[in-house]
Amino acid sequence: MRFDDMGNTCVVGLQWGDEGKGKLVDVLVRHFDLVVRFSGGANAGHTIVADGETFALHQLPSGVLHEHVTGMIACGSVIDPAVLLGEIQSLRERGVDIGDRLRISHRAQLVFPYHRRQDMLAEQAALPGGKLGTTARGIGPCYADKVSRRWGIRVCELYHAQRFRERLATIVAHKNAYLVALYDFREPFDALAITEEYLNFAEQMRPVVCDTTLLLHERMKAGARVLFEGAQGSLLDIDHGTYPYVTSTSTGVGAVVSGAGVPPAAIHSTVGVIKAYTTRVGSGPFPTELSGALGDTIRERGGEYGTTTGRPRRCGWFDTVAAGYAAMIARPTCLAVMHLDTLSGLDELKVCVGYRNGPAISNHFPADAYELQAAQPLYETLPGWDAELSGCRRLADLPAAARDYLELISTRLATPIGVVGVGPEREQVILIENGA
Numbered sequence: 001m002r003f004d005d006m007g008n009t010c011v012v013g014l015q016w017g018d019e020g021k022g023k024l025v026d027v028l029v030r031h032f033d034l035v036v037r038f039s040g041g042a043n044a045g046h047t048i049v050a051d052g053e054t055f056a057l058h059q060l061p062s063g064v065l066h067e068h069v070t071g072m073i074a075c076g077s078v079i080d081p082a083v084l085l086g087e088i089q090s091l092r093e094r095g096v097d098i099g100d101r102l103r104i105s106h107r108a109q110l111v112f113p114y115h116r117r118q119d120m121l122a123e124q125a126a127l128p129g130g131k132l133g134t135t136a137r138g139i140g141p142c143y144a145d146k147v148s149r150r151w152g153i154r155v156c157e158l159y160h161a162q163r164f165r166e167r168l169a170t171i172v173a174h175k176n177a178y179l180v181a182l183y184d185f186r187e188p189f190d191a192l193a194i195t196e197e198y199l200n201f202a203e204q205m206r207p208v209v210c211d212t213t214l215l216l217h218e219r220m221k222a223g224a225r226v227l228f229e230g231a232q233g234s235l236l237d238i239d240h241g242t243y244p245y246v247t248s249t250s251t252g253v254g255a256v257v258s259g260a261g262v263p264p265a266a267i268h269s270t271v272g273v274i275k276a277y278t279t280r281v282g283s284g285p286f287p288t289e290l291s292g293a294l295g296d297t298i299r300e301r302g303g304e305y306g307t308t309t310g311r312p313r314r315c316g317w318f319d320t321v322a323a324g325y326a327a328m329i330a331r332p333t334c335l336a337v338m339h340l341d342t343l344s345g346l347d348e349l350k351v352c353v354g355y356r357n358g359p360a361i362s363n364h365f366p367a368d369a370y371e372l373q374a375a376q377p378l379y380e381t382l383p384g385w386d387a388e389l390s391g392c393r394r395l396a397d398l399p400a401a402a403r404d405y406l407e408l409i410s411t412r413l414a415t416p417i418g419v420v421g422v423g424p425e426r427e428q429v430i431l432i433e434n435g436a
């Protein structure tokens, strides 16, 4: 594989999110003209370290930090205008002006303050199964309103002020009644105030709102190279993930087709992004979780704290059953194994190669979250390595034990490795072209 010849490429996470997609996009982006977000919203947290400066983006596609790139937020995404405009402003204050390089879909759904509140109240309420541990960005309630077809509002509706006013008044009255009926909710939303706030946002967003689907097809026809930037991870996918401990959208390659509005044949390559170990933020089953000192060590070394919420991430060994299931669905062209450097200095490394459930042994990823919770991981143990990896730029620079570790993952996921992350900086990466 050659990185300058990948065609339109989809970057998709094969674990529970936070695999390092932001950094990978940053590394690959020089080969692309357009970077498109196709699902999710400001629940995403992409961290990019460039020239020693750290940028954390939630709503904007991370590729937009590069001057040659147009960033797109396509119709499968949800947009929180306060977050979007805040991010644009804070980038400007740090000397990054994205100017005319952003387009957002007029079909995308809008996140409103009542979505965020509903998300928080639902989490606080004692529901069967306990908390989901959401990012509290209002994502679930917003997608639920979209699918209901009664309460969702698209970006294009902001530009018909009278109709927007009327719809929002009805919707806010409904939301207030709903929240009062279900939760301890005593500060009803003021429809007029939200209307004025959003009409103001609409004017600020006007220059970048368009039919991104049409624009994307025009640009592809003209030869533009497109990078589809996935958010969250495959195991958080609403259909394929550890339901109900998932996000509200499809997160995989299929979501590119529906969320960006392109045919499957328009995606020429897929990079499956994994972390060299596993992390999860929020609730849900995690068979290889390390709850003791080792988990803390990995968390501190890897800086494993949520980009969106600051929550400590749960850390554990690499799980080839879980990631293998995601790889089967995505069938990536290659893997990007990020954060390998975090594992330096551990005496030995474990890799989960199967689950034991009672007497049964399986290498199948179960549908039932409770079954997965009960699964005991079966490990293969490999020797660790001491060397610091951040200076490695070729596979041959890695210690033999690190190469063996990568080989095991690649074999189990039946996918060649194309990228290895050896540090947070843009250049701290090994790019493997044609096997070397």
Ligand code: IMP
Pocket (backbone or CB within 6 Å): 016, 017, 018, 043, 044, 045, 132, 133, 134, 135, 136, 137, 138, 139, 140, 231, 232, 233, 236, 245, 246, 247, 248, 281, 282, 283
């Ligand atoms: P929501 O997407 O905010 O509804 O959260 C649902 C679940 O997905 C929670 O466990 C979140 O922690 C998780 N989640 C959502 N977005 C991300 C992400 O970008 N990285 C990691 N986990 C995420």
